[in-house]
Amino acid sequence: MASRRTLANINFSGISVFVLILAAWEASVRLGAITFEFFPAPSAIFAGAVELARDGILLQDLLHTLLSIAIGWTIATIVGVSVGLLLGFSPLARRYGLASIEVLRPIPGIAFAPLGLLLFGFSLQTELVVTVLPTVWPVMINTMGGVANVQPRLTDVGRTFRLNSYEVVRYLLLPAAMPSIVVGARISLSLALVMAIVAEIVGNPEGLGYGIVREQQALHPEFMFAYIAVVGLLGLILNAGVLALTTSLWPSTAPRPVA
Amino acid sequence: MTGQMSKFAAFGRMVSQLPSPRGLLPIVLVLVAWQLLQTGNSPYFPPPSAWWRGMVQIAAGGKLLTASIATIETIVVGLAISIVAGVVIGVLIGISPRTGRALGPLLEFFRAMPPPAIVPLAILFLGYDERMKLTIVAISAMWPILLNTSSAILQIHPILLDVSTSLRLSVLERIRLIVIPSVVPAILLGIRIALPLTIVLTLLVEILTSIEGIGALMIAAQRNFQSGQVYGLLVLVGLFGFVLNNGFSIAQSAILRRWPPRNVQA
Amino acid sequence: MSAPVFECRSASVVLSLSAGPRPIISDINLELRHAEFLSIVGPSGTGKTTLLRMLGGLMRPTSGEVLVKGRVLTGPPEDVVIVFQDYANALLQWRTVASNVAFGIERKLPRKECADRVNDALSLVGLLSRADDYPWQLSGGMQQRVQIARALALRPAVMLMDEPFASLDAMTKAGLQDELLRVRDRTRTSFVFITHDIEEAVYLGDRVAVLNGSPGRIEDIVTIDLPAPRDQIMTRQLPQFLSYRYGLHKAIGYG
Numbered sequence: 001m002a003s004r005r006t007l008a009n010i011n012f013s014g015i016s017v018f019v020l021i022l023a024a025w026e027a028s029v030r031l032g033a034i035t036f037e038f039f040p041a042p043s044a045i046f047a048g049a050v051e052l053a054r055d056g057i058l059l060q061d062l063l064h065t066l067l068s069i070a071i072g073w074t075i076a077t078i079v080g081v082s083v084g085l086l087l088g089f090s091p092l093a094r095r096y097g098l099a100s101i102e103v104l105r106p107i108p109g110i111a112f113a114p115l116g117l118l119l120f121g122f123s124l125q126t127e128l129v130v131t132v133l134p135t136v137w138p139v140m141i142n143t144m145g146g147v148a149n150v151q152p153r154l155t156d157v158g159r160t161f162r163l164n165s166y167e168v169v170r171y172l173l174l175p176a177a178m179p180s181i182v183v184g185a186r187i188s189l190s191l192a193l194v195m196a197i198v199a200e201i202v203g204n205p206e207g208l209g210y211g212i213v214r215e216q217q218a219l220h221p222e223f224m225f226a227y228i229a230v231v232g233l234l235g236l237i238l239n240a241g242v243l244a245l246t247t248s249l250w251p252s253t254a255p256r257p258v259a
Numbered sequence: 260m261t262g263q264m265s266k267f268a269a270f271g272r273m274v275s276q277l278p279s280p281r282g283l284l285p286i287v288l289v290l291v292a293w294q295l296l297q298t299g300n301s302p303y304f305p306p307p308s309a310w311w312r313g314m315v316q317i318a319a320g321g322k323l324l325t326a327s328i329a330t331i332e333t334i335v336v337g338l339a340i341s342i343v344a345g346v347v348i349g350v351l352i353g354i355s356p357r358t359g360r361a362l363g364p365l366l367e368f369f370r371a372m373p374p375p376a377i378v379p380l381a382i383l384f385l386g387y388d389e390r391m392k393l394t395i396v397a398i399s400a401m402w403p404i405l406l407n408t409s410s411a412i413l414q415i416h417p418i419l420l421d422v423s424t425s426l427r428l429s430v431l432e433r434i435r436l437i438v439i440p441s442v443v444p445a446i447l448l449g450i451r452i453a454l455p456l457t458i459v460l461t462l463l464v465e466i467l468t469s470i471e472g473i474g475a476l477m478i479a480a481q482r483n484f485q486s487g488q489v490y491g492l493l494v495l496v497g498l499f500g501f502v503l504n505n506g507f508s509i510a511q512s513a514i515l516r517r518w519p520p521r522n523v524q525a
Numbered sequence: 526m527s528a529p530v531f532e533c534r535s536a537s538v539v540l541s542l543s544a545g546p547r548p549i550i551s552d553i554n555l556e557l558r559h560a561e562f563l564s565i566v567g568p569s570g571t572g573k574t575t576l577l578r579m580l581g582g583l584m585r586p587t588s589g590e591v592l593v594k595g596r597v598l599t600g601p602p603e604d605v606v607i608v609f610q611d612y613a614n615a616l617l618q619w620r621t622v623a624s625n626v627a628f629g630i631e632r633k634l635p636r637k638e639c640a641d642r643v644n645d646a647l648s649l650v651g652l653l654s655r656a657d658d659y660p661w662q663l664s665g666g667m668q669q670r671v672q673i674a675r676a677l678a679l680r681p682a683v684m685l686m687d688e689p690f691a692s693l694d695a696m697t698k699a700g701l702q703d704e705l706l707r708v709r710d711r712t713r714t715s716f717v718f719i720t721h722d723i724e725e726a727v728y729l730g731d732r733v734a735v736l737n738g739s740p741g742r743i744e745d746i747v748t749i750d751l752p753a754p755r756d757q758i759m760t761r762q763l764p765q766f767l768s769y770r771y772g773l774h775k776a777i778g779y780g
Binding site (some may be wrong): 421 | 578582584600601603606607609611614615616618619620628629632659661668
């Protein structure tokens with residue numbers, strides 16, 4: 001029976017451990033066993049989250065972060081796929097471009113934060129600088145790899161059918177490289193979330209990241225924890241959602257067990 | 260024989276081969292053009308010569324060296340702690356599948372949590388000092404290593420475990436001779452992921468709190484509108500990242516020479 | 526004749542599954558003498574692997590007992606070594622061939638004696654020249670020989686082999702079969718050899734036991750009276766060989 005099988009698949013021990021820890025946390029704060037000055041009970045955190053949601057601040061910050069991720073990730077994907085296609089397609093481009101990429105790639109995104117602040121001050125642009133620059137790489141590398149895997153076989157096929165370069169890219173290379181591109185885009189998306197939070201912590205006083213810092217500096221730990229929990233949940237939902245969506249559209253991109 | 264190489268292995272071979280130095284041309288051209296075109300004293304886009312001047316300025320005060328040491332120290336020590344903690348806890352979790360299942364949702368939750376989000380929490384609890392910086396870096400970098408280790412242990416082939424039972428190995432012998440060597444490739448992969456994470460977090464804490472380090476220098480330069488220094492420090496950080504990441508890559512290949520070649524995953 | 530080296534008395538294995546208890550093998554009675562080669566044939570699903578694991582001490586019999594040199598088994602015994610079908614995963618791929626062969630004895634013997642035994646074992650299987658290579662650099666047949674060498678280094682009384690040549694090509698298989706017989710002659714080890722290949726069972730065995738049914742039972746034990754040393758071409762042509770083969774086919778129900 002399908003219901004019996006799904007019942008067996010629910011991780012009872014896992015859920016109960018989770019619940020147990022939350023309960024122990026709550027109990028120890030209430031009973032005074034833990035008296036760190038800034039250590040709120042889960043119930044206080046939940047109440048804080050509800051209050052933030054009711055005041056609309058939470059939603060506002062959430063939307064800002066989501067917007068930032070969306071814009072940043074879109075730009076990164078467009079740039080990454082375009083450059084990746086070029087590099088995958090043309091050995092010449094690789095010869096005159098790969099070393100530069102290998103030099104630029106290790107620069108951590110956070111290092112661009114002071115530069116962004118210098119150029120744009122505390123604004124969305126700074127946030128985008130920090131978000132876009134590191135997230136270009138996974139998409140670019142994966143696109144390049146995906147195309148290079150099917151080159152030059154597929155171009156030869158294209159030539160046999162007398163397709164011009166644009167048609168080769170659009171109808172042959174791009175679809176063939178799609179699984180790789182999708183995996184790269186997935187990695188970029190979770191990276192974009194992290195970098196947006198980073199940018200909001202140091203660069204742009206808006207969004208969930210700023211919410212965490214703001215409440216930390218205001219010494220409101222319950223609100224700070226609430227923001228952190230929302231960030232964590234956002235990460236889970238975003239990753240799971242994108243994984244489900246892309247796996248249903250491109251089944252070959254489902255994560256494989258390692259070797 | 261492990262003769263089958265998938266197309267991903269070919270991809271891995273391609274990427275890991277050293278790229279032609281001619282590939283540096285774009286960067287060189289940009290820098291040269293930048294230098295030639297920026298004759299004025301633009302505060303936003305100073306030419307590379309101004310970067311050099313800015314760096315010399317900081318170095319003269321001796322601050323460049325002390326900051327670099329502070330940053331590298333945090334990265335290295337933090338990574339070392341995270342490796343030990345990640346491997347030990349990962350092995351303990353991996354050995355007992357029941358523990359793994361019970362801790363599963365908890366681990367997933369921590370894995371999904373972006374480490375930068377925890378930094379303000381660490382500041383709140385541990386204050387503004389070196390120990391806090393090290394703690395947050397070590398704890399965050401632990402996760403990829405822990406998760407990789409525990410999942411690799413679960414994937415140790417049952418036949419290998421049968422061999423160890425059949426040869427009557429003690430528990431400690433089994434861990435030392437079979438479990439740990441089996442998961443070395445996975446541990447190295449986890450460290451590969453953890454390394455950039457330690458760099459990012461170290462810089463993040465330094466930028467946010469101005470605790471001694473390269474990040475502190477960067478944010479100070481930005482606040483003082485020393486744009487040359489901002490760019491110069493950016494290049495320095497890039498250099499650090501390049502050396503650390505590629506250095507580790509080389510070490511990883513050297514260590515893994517005796518393991519069978521794996522299929523590379525995208 | 527001396528007492529049996531290996532004995533199985535009314536042994537059964539019953540697994541407790543969520544759907545209820547499931548008998549895998551039932552009432553197994555076997556005897557193995559010094560330097561004897563016992564083949565066990567049977568179709569898939571009759572519990573051949575379970576039988577081997579029980580004989581090797583990896584699994585306790587639910588009833589009955591297994592005895593090695595007269596002592597009842599409570600775990601993997603000293604004198605018995607298992608050679609698995611999956612050689613790639615049974616070897617330690619990160620150690621050299623020589624180091625793999627030493628794996629069973631390195632903690633029990635002084636270095637010199639250990640090294641001598643490793644060299645002896647590798648010579649017996651003809652891989653002394655590859656001692657410093659890694660298993661993943663070797664072909665399938667060679668890796669299986671390394672596993673056999675590792676077993677031989679332990680100087681066991683009994684070698685249990687679980688379809689060891691099943692995933693190898695025909696020519697490699699034939700070569701290894703002959704090598705195995707030569708090893709038996711040189712070392713006087715006893716063998717329990719599990720296979721689904723009837724011809725292999727007859728070619729190698731002094732006796733052939735038929736494991737059949739669900740749960741698996743020993744339905745018959747045939748003594749193989751063929752001239753020694755066996756030869757891949759001559760022996761397999763003999764009318765006796767063909768009649769053993771025919772009889773076993775019928776017994777298992779392949780025909």
